[in-house]
Amino acid sequence: MAVNSRNGLFVLLVCLAGVSVSVTAADKPAVKPPEVKVDMETGRQINGVCAACHGDSGQGGKKGEYPRLAGQHVEYLAEQLHKFKDRDRHNIPMFPYTEERELPDEDLIHISAYLAAIKLETQLPVFKDTDDALTRLLAVDKVLNIPRSEGNIEAGEKIYHRECASCHGRTGMGKRNMPMLTGQYTSYLKRQIDKFIKGERLHDEDVKDKSKEILNMLKPEEIRDILAYLSTLDD
Ligand code: HEC
Ligand code: HEC
Structure with a gap:
């Protein structure tokens, strides 16, 4: 009790001194991220x-x-x-x-x-006869379609929707700090999954016991099938 009233007094004194504080002294100080205007x-x-x-x-x-x-x-x-x-x-x-x-x-x-902000197409545009080589080359650079990867697509779809969609989205588009998996290279995704399983990268910070982490609980065939399903999502 004594500590609380001292904190209250501290806040009051700070306010009187003309410094604006948005939190009480007992809370964490408010750390504002640097405000950067995107350029x-x-x-x-x-x-x-x-x-x-x-x-x-x-x-x-x-x-x-x-x-x-x-x-x-x-x-x-x-x-x-x-x-x-x-x-x-x-x-x-x-x-x-x-x-x-x-x-x-x-x-x-x-x-x-x-x-x-870069948008990639998944299909090559139809070129006009008048398009020069450079125009064609630049357009090709902006096209990415992930080749189908082997596995049971239907089985992968079921597991994906049960275990992954809540965070990575129903169409694999992700949101905020949960990455988009659609349109990402299969070999890269597989390498990251292996890193999560080995504990070289942390998949879900809230799961402390690695054996309870979803990627550690799936069988290799199930992961293969999820990757097969993901490889169809940008078609
Ligand atoms: C509780 C939310 C959640 C669930 C459920 C979830 N993920 Fe994730 N996933 C994340 C987050 C958050 C990250 C980013 C981790 C980091 O910060 O490194 C991530 C990262 C990944 C990555 C790395 C992508 C990259 O670009 O490096 C892969 C691959 C992945 N998840 C696959 C899956 C699969 C497959 C499932 C289902 C079996 C799944 N995740 C379920 C939240 C989740
Ligand atoms: C010499 C090659 C190289 C250069 C140059 C490079 N990167 Fe990377 N980057 C990589 C590799 C390899 C990976 C994959 C790492 C892995 O497998 O975990 C990667 C991964 C990433 C990732 C993680 C992607 C994901 O889905 O989680 C981001 C973000 C990234 N790079 C951003 C950048 C940025 C921004 C720059 C320029 C400032 C840059 N990289 C320059 C090689 C490079």
């Missing part, structure tokens, strides 16, 4: 560096060695870049590009917003 042009410039691996349009490459980033949710991209920066997520190729000197927090927001 797409800066994002585009930073992307010049990322493009070496992830492609000019964030379409990824080498059949999933480099994941697609285009159209992924801005919150998810920013959170993952923070995890690389904080060394909570480990990847040697990404390491030099996420050091503070290379990617300060403000730039991290610009590049995430830039990538999230």
Whole structure:
């Protein structure tokens, strides 16, 4: 009781001193994230560096060695870049590009917003005879359709809707910090699932016991079938 009234007095004194406080002294101080105005042009410039691996349009490459980033949710991209920066997520190729000197927090927001806004087509456009080679080349860069992966699509659909859709969405589009899985390379998704199972990446922070984590409870065939189903969603 004595402690509470001292805290109350502290808040009162701070208010009297003309400093506005939104929380009582007993609560956590309110830490405001830096307010950054998104600058797409800066994002585009930073992307010049990322493009070496992830492609000019964030379409990824080498059949999933480099994941697609285009159209992924801005919150998810920013959170993952923070995890690389904080060394909570480990990847040697990404390491030099996420050091503070290379990617300060403000730039991290610009590049995430830039990538999230890129829309990739899933089908090649119909070219006109007058379209030159460069126009065609640029258009091809913005097309990504994930090849069908092997497995039982119907079985995968059932497991996906039972176990994954609540977070990743009924059509695999995700939301906020829950990534879009549709239109992502199968080999990349499989590699991440293996990392989650081994505990090299954390899938669900609320599940402390790894054996109770959904990906650890599925059989390899079930994971194969989910991946087969996901590979159909962008067709
Ligand atoms: C030298 C190659 C290389 C460069 C350059 C590079 N990356 Fe990556 N990036 C990778 C690889 C490889 C992965 C996959 C990591 C894994 O398998 O866990 C990755 C993963 C990512 C992911 C995680 C995607 C997901 O779905 O979780 C993000 C976000 C990302 N990179 C953003 C960037 C940004 C932004 C830049 C430029 C500032 C960049 N990368 C530059 C190689 C690179
Ligand atoms: C409780 C919500 C939730 C459920 C249910 C869930 N996920 Fe996730 N998933 C997440 C979150 C959050 C992340 C991002 C984790 C991080 O921060 O690294 C993620 C990441 C992933 C990734 C990595 C994607 C990338 O771009 O790197 C894959 C693959 C994945 N989940 C597959 C699945 C599958 C398959 C299921 C169903 C068997 C599933 N998830 C169920 C929340 C969930």
